[in-house]
Amino acid sequence: MSALLMLGGGILFFVLAYRFYGGWISRQLGLGRERNTPAHTMRDGVDYVPAPMPVLLGHHFASIAGAAPIIGPVLAAQFGFLPVFLWVILGGAFLGAVHDFTALVASVRHEGRSIGMIIERYLGSTGKTLFLLFAWAALILVVAVFTLVVADTFVRTPSVATASLLFIVLAVSFGVSVYRANVSFVLASVIGIALLGAALYLGVAFPFPRLFPLPEQGMDPMVLFWEVMLLVYVFIASVTPVNILLQPRDYLNSFLLYAVLLLSVVAVFVSPPEIKGEAFVTANVEGLGPIFPILFVTVACGAISGFHAMVASGTTAKQLDRESDARPVGYGAMLVESLLALLALLTAVVVTRSEFVSLLMASGRANPVHVFAVGTSGFLSALGIPVEFGLGFAALAVSAFAMTSLDTATRLARFTVQELAMKAGSRQEEGNLLARNRFVATALTVAASALLLLSGETMTLWKVFGSANQLLAALALLAVTVWLAATKRRCLYTLIPMVIMYVVTVSALVLQVVQIVSSPKPEYLLLAVAVLLLVLALLLAYNTLRRRKA
Numbered sequence: 201m202s203a204l205l206m207l208g209g210g211i212l213f214f215v216l217a218y219r220f221y222g223g224w225i226s227r228q229l230g231l232g233r234e235r236n237t238p239a240h241t242m243r244d245g246v247d248y249v250p251a252p253m254p255v256l257l258g259h260h261f262a263s264i265a266g267a268a269p270i271i272g273p274v275l276a277a278q279f280g281f282l283p284v285f286l287w288v289i290l291g292g293a294f295l296g297a298v299h300d301f302t303a304l305v306a307s308v309r310h311e312g313r314s315i316g317m318i319i320e321r322y323l324g325s326t327g328k329t330l331f332l333l334f335a336w337a338a339l340i341l342v343v344a345v346f347t348l349v350v351a352d353t354f355v356r357t358p359s360v361a362t363a364s365l366l367f368i369v370l371a372v373s374f375g376v377s378v379y380r381a382n383v384s385f386v387l388a389s390v391i392g393i394a395l396l397g398a399a400l401y402l403g404v405a406f407p408f409p410r411l412f413p414l415p416e417q418g419m420d421p422m423v424l425f426w427e428v429m430l431l432v433y434v435f436i437a438s439v440t441p442v443n444i445l446l447q448p449r450d451y452l453n454s455f456l457l458y459a460v461l462l463l464s465v466v467a468v469f470v471s472p473p474e475i476k477g478e479a480f481v482t483a484n485v486e487g488l489g490p491i492f493p494i495l496f497v498t499v500a501c502g503a504i505s506g507f508h509a510m511v512a513s514g515t516t517a518k519q520l521d522r523e524s525d526a527r528p529v530g531y532g533a534m535l536v537e538s539l540l541a542l543l544a545l546l547t548a549v550v551v552t553r554s555e556f557v558s559l560l561m562a563s564g565r566a567n568p569v570h571v572f573a574v575g576t577s578g579f580l581s582a583l584g585i586p587v588e589f590g591l592g593f594a595a596l597a598v599s600a601f602a603m604t605s606l607d608t609a610t611r612l613a614r615f616t617v618q619e620l621a622m623k624a625g626s627r628q629e630e631g632n633l634l635a636r637n638r639f640v641a642t643a644l645t646v647a648a649s650a651l652l653l654l655s656g657e658t659m660t661l662w663k664v665f666g667s668a669n670q671l672l673a674a675l676a677l678l679a680v681t682v683w684l685a686a687t688k689r690r691c692l693y694t695l696i697p698m699v700i701m702y703v704v705t706v707s708a709l710v711l712q713v714v715q716i717v718s719s720p721k722p723e724y725l726l727l728a729v730a731v732l733l734l735v736l737a738l739l740l741a742y743n744t745l746r747r748r749k750a
Contacts, residue, residue: 203546204472206281207465210289210542214535217293222531225298228690229305231523238312239519246638247615248312249443250521252385253528258454259447259519261533263511264300265457266605267569267598268501269541274568276498277548277556279491280480284499284545291496291503292538295697299673300508301530302680302694307513308520309683314513315676317619322682327743331675332620334736335510336645338668339613342507343434343649344658345665346606351426353599354408359592360599361426363403367600368433370395371449379443392452400596427653430603431646434610438642442515446611450604456597457540464543464579471582477549477556489715493707497666502541504701506672507609508534513676514612544568547575569598610645617641657725664729667708671737674701678744702741709734 239250251259276284303315310318316335320328354361374392377383412421437445483491488498501507512530520526548556548571559571577590621635634640652658677698684691709730716727 202472203468203475203550206285206475207468207542207546210285211465211539213289214293214539217297218527218532218535221293222297222301222527225301225531225693226524226527228693229302231305231526233522233524235523237308237520237523238517239521242311242518246441247515248518249379249441249447251443251447251519253521253525255385255447255451256516256519256521256525257529257533258451260450260511260516260529261536262450262454262457262601262604263515263608264501264505264508264533265537265540266501266601268505268507268605269537270544270572270598271568272499273502273541273545274548274560274571275488275566276495277477277545278485278488279482279495280478281475281545281549282479283491283495285542287496287499288502288538288541288545291499292535292541295673295700296504296508296538297531297534298693298697299504299677299680300512300534301526302684303509303676304512304517304520304526304530305523306680306683307517308523308526312513312518314615314619315509315679316616318513318679318683319675322679322686323740323744327740329620330736330740331679332616334668334675334733335672336613336616336620338507338665338672339510339609339616340645340648340652341658341661341665341668342609343606343613343645344652345662346602346609347427347430347434347649347653348658350430350599350603350606351423353602354426355420355422357595357599358407358409359403360596361403361408362406363399363596364600364603365408366399366402367396367449367453368445370399371445371452374448374452375441375444378448392448393455396452396455400593403596404592430606431650434607435642435646437607438611438614438645439638442519442611446515446607447519450608453600453604456600460576460594460597461536461540461543463583463585464576465539467579467582468546473546473550473579475546475549476552478553481553489711493704493711496704497670497708499541500666500669502538502544504670504673504697506669506674506676509672509676510612510616511608514615515608543576544572547572547579550575550578569595572598610642610649613645614638614642617644660723660726661729663723663726664712664733667705667712667730668733670701670708671705671733674698674705674737675740677701678740682744702737706734706737709737 239248242248273284273288306318307313316328316332319331370392374388378385378388410422411425414420488494516529556571559574560566560568562570573591573594576594577587580590581587618635618641621632677694681691681694681698684694712730713727713734716722716730
């Protein structure tokens with residue numbers, strides 16, 4: 201079987217889904233260009249700032265993409281390419297894109313507030329508090345893990361550190377030029393993209409120097425140095441006006457991934473590789489578990505992710521210039537991410553299973569990004585691009601997006617803290633210091649992330665994040681479904697995905713609890729978190745049924 205058939209079929213399916221299903225949902229939601237969005241009605245110059253659609257699309261896409269749509273499909277390829285392919289295209293179009301799109305519109309219709317605030321309005325303050333506490337804890341875990349991952353990447357690949365620092369300077373220059381000095385958006389974009397390439401070159405030419413000697417044993421002080429610097433950076437990124445740093449950085453960074461996507465697609469069409477992997481390998485993968493529900497939790501962001509709802513209702517809704525922009529930003533960006541997941545899957549199956557396993561475990565532990573980088577460099581070689589350059593380019597693009605997820609998660613966690621501190625029915629400016637002051641809310645978030653880093657339990661807790669992320673998706677779909685029902689709109693297109701994700705999440709959590717309990721050395725902290733997540737899922741479902749019957 202040719203990879204061209206899989207990729208071409210996937211792209212055609214996504215185009216048709218956007219045109220017809222995305223268009224149908226737009227009509228159901230009653231999107232219009234004339235209705236003012238919160239970016240205009242609540243404009244504050246910090247969080248609520250209208251953005252041109254291409255900028256917001258890049259910002260949103262960079263925020264939701266990260267490394268997850270690469271890691272998930274590559275790991276899941278151990279089940280065989282067919283089930284992963286079907287879940288990526290069907291899940292992406294009918295669950296993930298619907299989830300992102302409707303969460304964005306629901307937030308826009310509720311003053312740019314988060315899913316938690318929507319839950320409060322329709323399901324009560326208890327549901328809101330439970331959801332926001334869970335969301336904040338999940339975001340703290342994301343911040344801690346990505347701080348650790350990015351710091352380790354900077355030490356292992358100093359060129360990425362230099363390039364990332366230059367990206368920040370470039371982003372601020374772009375933001376100030378466009379939004380303060382009124383430089384033409386098109387001109388600034390052309391110059392910015394050119395300088396982005398220059399930053400990549402300078403990163404390779406001048407890797408960041410080692411400031412501390414390599415220790416004979418114990419923690420590398422350079423890792424600690426970068427962890428501190430990154431925590432300082434995310435604090436600044438969280439409180440700085442979104443159109444000065446976060447938005448332009450994500451917009452410019454998105455061109456890195458666009459380039460990887462476009463060049464890879466062209467390369468596959470020019471010289472289609474043969475799929476050597478098996479369509480279906482096994483129903484149970486050692487180290488992962490049974491195909492149901494583990495396949496769906498493992499693929500995660502490539503098909504649907506609760507983190508996307510936090511981004512859509514946390515930052516994107518506050519920057520949407522017109523409601524008609526919600527379709528390309530919400531529905532469209534998710535389909536592009538699913539295309540990235542499809543390409544990641546191809547990198548794992550254009551080699552034999554034994555070669556795939558060898559690539560995956562090349563560093564002694566599972567490293568899906570390495571599989572993706574090697575596969576992508578192989579695709580690009582068909583265009584005459586040297587394998588060494590393609591390898592470094594793909595790895596650098598993935599690393600840049602890991603940092604994007606880091607600063608976005610920090611800002612989202614700050615919003616969550618502020619909304620938790622707000623009294624029911626009140627506005628943010630009427631709340632206490634924690635609700636009003638973004639500096640205090642950010643400081644609390646960064647401090648909690650730092651404590652989790654110091655605890656040494658960060659990677660242990662990450663094992664449950666897949667289930668937690670999918671639970672967020674189920675809860676977001678629950679909130680949207682209740683809103684649609686309350687406003688007398690059709691809701692079957694969100695109700696069915698919500699039920700599917702609830703079943704997947706509860707099944708995955710039950711399986712995880714069983715695996716931990718039956719382990720010779722149970723991880724009790726992980727067990728406690730898994731049980732808490734399971735209880736939360738059941739409590740919110742019960743609370744919803746009780747209130748809808750009342």
